[in-house]
Amino acid sequence: MTVGLFIPCYVNQFYPDAAKATLQLLRKLGVNVAYPLKQTCCGQPMANSGFENLTQPCDDLFIENFSSFDYIVAPSASCVLHIKDHLHSPQNAEGANKIRKGIYELVEFLTDVLKIEKLDAVFPHKVGLHHSCHGLRGLHLSQMSELNAPPFSKPQQLLSMVRELEQVSLDRADECCGFGGTFCVAEEAVSVKMGKDRVTDHTKNGAEYITSSDLSCLMHLQGILHRNKSAVKVIHIAEILNAGL
Amino acid sequence: MKKEIKKDHADLAEAFIRDEERVDWHDGALWFIREKRDRASKQIPEWEALREAASAVKSNVISNLHAYLLQFEENLIKNGVIVHWADNAEEHNEIVYSILKAKGLNQLVKSKSMLTEECQLNEYLHERGIEVINSDLGEYIQQIDNEPPSHIVLPCIHKRKEEIGELFHTHLGTEKGLSDPTLLTRVARKHLRNVFITRRAALTGVNFAVAETGEYVVCTNEGNADMGAHLSDVQIASMGLEKIVPQKKHLGIFLRLLARSATGQPITIYSSHYRKPRPGQEMHLILVNAGRTNQLKRPDFRDSLKCIKCGACMNTCPVYRKSGGLSYHNTISGPIGAILAPNLDMKKHADLPYASTLCGSCSNVCPVKINIHEQLYKWRQVIVKEGYATQTKALGMKAMAWTFSSPATFTTAGKAGRWFLHNIPFVVNNKFNPWYKQRDMPEGPKESFSEWYEREEKKKEQQHT
Numbered sequence: 001m002t003v004g005l006f007i008p009c010y011v012n013q014f015y016p017d018a019a020k021a022t023l024q025l026l027r028k029l030g031v032n033v034a035y036p037l038k039q040t041c042c043g044q045p046m047a048n049s050g051f052e053n054l055t056q057p058c059d060d061l062f063i064e065n066f067s068s069f070d071y072i073v074a075p076s077a078s079c080v081l082h083i084k085d086h087l088h089s090p091q092n093a094e095g096a097n098k099i100r101k102g103i104y105e106l107v108e109f110l111t112d113v114l115k116i117e118k119l120d121a122v123f124p125h126k127v128g129l130h131h132s133c134h135g136l137r138g139l140h141l142s143q144m145s146e147l148n149a150p151p152f153s154k155p156q157q158l159l160s161m162v163r164e165l166e167q168v169s170l171d172r173a174d175e176c177c178g179f180g181g182t183f184c185v186a187e188e189a190v191s192v193k194m195g196k197d198r199v200t201d202h203t204k205n206g207a208e209y210i211t212s213s214d215l216s217c218l219m220h221l222q223g224i225l226h227r228n229k230s231a232v233k234v235i236h237i238a239e240i241l242n243a244g245l
Numbered sequence: 246m247k248k249e250i251k252k253d254h255a256d257l258a259e260a261f262i263r264d265e266e267r268v269d270w271h272d273g274a275l276w277f278i279r280e281k282r283d284r285a286s287k288q289i290p291e292w293e294a295l296r297e298a299a300s301a302v303k304s305n306v307i308s309n310l311h312a313y314l315l316q317f318e319e320n321l322i323k324n325g326v327i328v329h330w331a332d333n334a335e336e337h338n339e340i341v342y343s344i345l346k347a348k349g350l351n352q353l354v355k356s357k358s359m360l361t362e363e364c365q366l367n368e369y370l371h372e373r374g375i376e377v378i379n380s381d382l383g384e385y386i387q388q389i390d391n392e393p394p395s396h397i398v399l400p401c402i403h404k405r406k407e408e409i410g411e412l413f414h415t416h417l418g419t420e421k422g423l424s425d426p427t428l429l430t431r432v433a434r435k436h437l438r439n440v441f442i443t444r445r446a447a448l449t450g451v452n453f454a455v456a457e458t459g460e461y462v463v464c465t466n467e468g469n470a471d472m473g474a475h476l477s478d479v480q481i482a483s484m485g486l487e488k489i490v491p492q493k494k495h496l497g498i499f500l501r502l503l504a505r506s507a508t509g510q511p512i513t514i515y516s517s518h519y520r521k522p523r524p525g526q527e528m529h530l531i532l533v534n535a536g537r538t539n540q541l542k543r544p545d546f547r548d549s550l551k552c553i554k555c556g557a558c559m560n561t562c563p564v565y566r567k568s569g570g571l572s573y574h575n576t577i578s579g580p581i582g583a584i585l586a587p588n589l590d591m592k593k594h595a596d597l598p599y600a601s602t603l604c605g606s607c608s609n610v611c612p613v614k615i616n617i618h619e620q621l622y623k624w625r626q627v628i629v630k631e632g633y634a635t636q637t638k639a640l641g642m643k644a645m646a647w648t649f650s651s652p653a654t655f656t657t658a659g660k661a662g663r664w665f666l667h668n669i670p671f672v673v674n675n676k677f678n679p680w681y682k683q684r685d686m687p688e689g690p691k692e693s694f695s696e697w698y699e700r701e702e703k704k705k706e707q708q709h710t
Contacts, residue, residue: 007694007695011694012693012694012695013689013693014686014687014689014690015687015690016690016692016693016694016697017690019694020694020697023698035695035698037695037698037699047622048603048622048625049599049625049629049634050598050599050625050626050627050628050629050630050634051629051634052626053626053629053630133602133603133604133605133606136605137604137605137606137608137609138605144606144609145283146283146561146606146609146610147293147609148286148287148289148290148292148293149293172276175563175606176563176602176604176606178563178564178602179602180601180602180603180604181602183599183601183602184680185678185679185680186255186599187254187255187258187564187599187600188255188259188679188680188682188683189255189258189259189262189568190255190258190259190262190564190567190568190600191602192682192683192684193262193265193268193567194563194564194567194602195684197272197567219686219687220684222685222687223680223684223685223686223687224683224684226684226685227683227684227685
C-alpha cells in the first residue's frame with residue numbers, strides 16, 4: 001500500500017509541524033508514505049467563493065500528483081471534502097473518480113483503513129475537541145447533534161487511546177467556529193463573534209488545548225486566543241496522536 | 246413606510262454585533278429553541294424516517310404541481326370557495342383589494358402570512374385607505390414598530406421584553422417601565438379582541454393545502470387565525486403554489502414535523518382545517534406564484550420549494566443567531582431565505598448566499614431535508630457566473646487560481662517571503678485586512694513543510710550513497 005501525503009497549502013506554509021507529525025505518525029504505523037513536491041492547493045478557496053470555474057488547473061494538477069497512489073491522506077477534513085465533492089476532469093473522468101474515492105482525512109484513515117486500536121502516545125493535558133463542520137457534516141467523522149441517530153466519534157476514539165489525555169466536554173458539542181474560508185474576512189464581525197464564543201466554550205470548560213482535524217478552524221481560533229493573550233493553545237490532532245511516541 | 250435597508254448582510258451584521266451583550270442574549274434565546282427541537286425530535290424514534298417521508302411527498306408535489314393545483318382548485322370550487330390566481334405580488338394585492346372594495350370594507354385583520362409580507366400587502370392596502378391589523382402577537386409588535394419580521398416563526402425574537410414594554414407604553418398607553426411578558430400579552434390581547442370583534446374581513450396564510458379535499462390547514466399557537474376567520478363575513482386565504490400536500494393523510498407526517506422543528510412543541514396549539522364558507526360567509530383563496538415557477542425551473546434550486554416555513558434552519562444557524570434576521574434584508578431570512586431570495590432578485594440578494602460558513606447544520610435540521618448548504622454553494626457559482634461578484638474579489642480569485650495552477654510559481658512564491666502573506670484573502674498582512682481587526686496570524690515558520698521534506702529526503706539519499 002502506498003499513500004500519497006497531501007499537505008494543504010496553508011498547512012505547508014504556516015503549520016509544518018502538523019504536516020511533519022502526520023508524516024511521522026503514518027510512517028511509525030508502518031505505512032509507505034510519499035509526498036509529491038509539486039502539489040499546491042485543492043482549489044477550495046476559489047470554489048467556495050463561487051469561482052469553481054477557475055479550479056480546473058488545480059484539479060488537473062492534483063490528479064497528476066496523486067493518481068499513482070493507492071490512498072491519499074491529508075491532515076485537513078475541509079480540503080479532503082472539497083476533493084471528494086468537487087474534483088472533476090472532463091478529460092480524465094476515471095482518474096478523477098479514483099482520486100475522489102481514494103482520498104482520506106487522517107483521522108478516518110487511521111480508524112477506517114488502518115483500523116488502529118492502540119497508540120503509543122502520551123499527552124498529559126486537558127483537551128477540547130473542535131469538530132470542523134466539513135469533517136463532521138461532510139465526512140461524517142462523528143455523529144451530528146442535529147440527527148436522531150446513534151452517537152460515535154472517530155477523533156474521540158483516537159484521543160481516548162492517548163495516555164494521560166483528558167477530554168473536556170463542551171456546552172455546544174459541534175457548533176461552527178465561524179472560519180468559513182473567505183467568510184472570515186468578508187463577514188469579519190460574525191466570524192470573530194462565532195470564534196470568540198467557541199473559544200469561551202472551551203476555556204470555561206477547562207481546556208488547555210483545543211484540537212481539531214482542521215487547521216483552518218484552529219488558525220482562526222488561535223488568532224482570537226493570541227489577540228486576547230490567552231494561555232490556551234491550539235494543536236492539530238496529528239501532533240497529539242504523534243506525541244511522546 | 247418600512248425602514249429602508251440598503252446595506253449588505255456583512256454591514257448590517259456588524260452593526261447588530263456592536264451590542265455584544267444583546268447578541269449573546271439573542272444567540273441564547275434561539276439556541277434554547279434549537280435544544281428544545283433536539284429534545285422533541287429525539288423523543289420520536291422514527292424522526293429521520295418522517296423527514297425522509299416528508300421530503301419524498303414534497304418531491305412528488307413539486308414534480309406534479311400542475312395536476313395537484315388543478316385538483317385542489319376543482320375541490321375548492323366544489324366546496325363553495327372562490328378561487329383566484331395571482332402571478333405576482335401586485336396581482337395578489339389587487340385581488341385582495343378588489344374583494345374588500347366590492348364589499349365596501351376598509352378594515353382587515355390578518356394572521357401570520359409570510360407571503361403577504363413578501364407581497365407587501367399591508368403597505369399596498371394602507372396606500373388605498375385600508376387599515377390592516379396583524380393579529381399574531383409577534384407580527385403585531387413588529388407592525389407597531391414599523392419594522393418587518395426578523396424571523397418567520399418568531400417575528401420579534403430580536404426584541405427584548407423591555408423594548409416591547411416601551412413600544413406598548415408609546416403606542417398602547419401602558420404604564421412606563423412595564424415589561425412583564427404576561428401583563429404585556431394581556432394588554433395586546435385586549436386590543437386584539439376588539440379588532441377581532443369589529444373586523445368583517447379576515448385574511449390568513451396557509452400551512453398546508455390538501456389537493457384531495459380542497460381544504461387548507463392553518464397552524465397557530467395563539468388561535469388568532471381562528472378568531473379572525475370565525476368572526477368574519479369575508480375570509481381570504483393567501484398561499485404560495487408550493488403549499489400543496491396530495492392527501493389528507495399526509496398531514497400526519499407534516500403536522501408532526503412542523504411544530505417539533507419550529508419550537509420543539511409536539512404540535513401547534515391550533516391546527517385548523519378550513520373547507521367551506523359558513524352560511525352567509527364568503528370564502529376566497531388566492532394561489533400565488535410570485536417567482537415560484539421560476540425556481541421550479543432551476544434544477545439545482547427547485548427543492549427549496551419543499552420548505553414548510555418552520556424556521557429550524559434559522560434557529561440552528563450560528564450566522565443567523567449572531568447577526569439577527571433583519572441583517573438578511575429579505576422577508577424570509579436565514580439560510581432558507583438566502584437560497585430563496587436570489588431567485589427573486591439576484592443582484593439585490595447576491596450577498597446572501599455568502600452569509601454562511603457552509604457548516605451544514607441547516608440541512609440537518611430541515612424537516613423536509615432541503616440540501617440548504619449545498620444550494621448556498623451552488624448559488625455562489627451562479628452569482629459569479631451572472632457577473633454579480635465584486636470586481637476586486639474576481640481579480641483576487643484569478644490571481645490565486647493562477648498561482649495554484651503552477652507548482653513552480655507556488656514554490657517560488659512560498660519561499661519569497663511567503664507568497665501567502667500577500668495573496669490569500671484572510672492573511673494579507675496589511676492594515677486594511679479585516680482579519681487583523683480582532684485576530685492575529687501565526688508567525689511564519691522558518692521553513693515550509695515542503696522545504697523541510699526536501700532537505701530531509703536529500704539527507705537520506707546522502708546517507709544511503
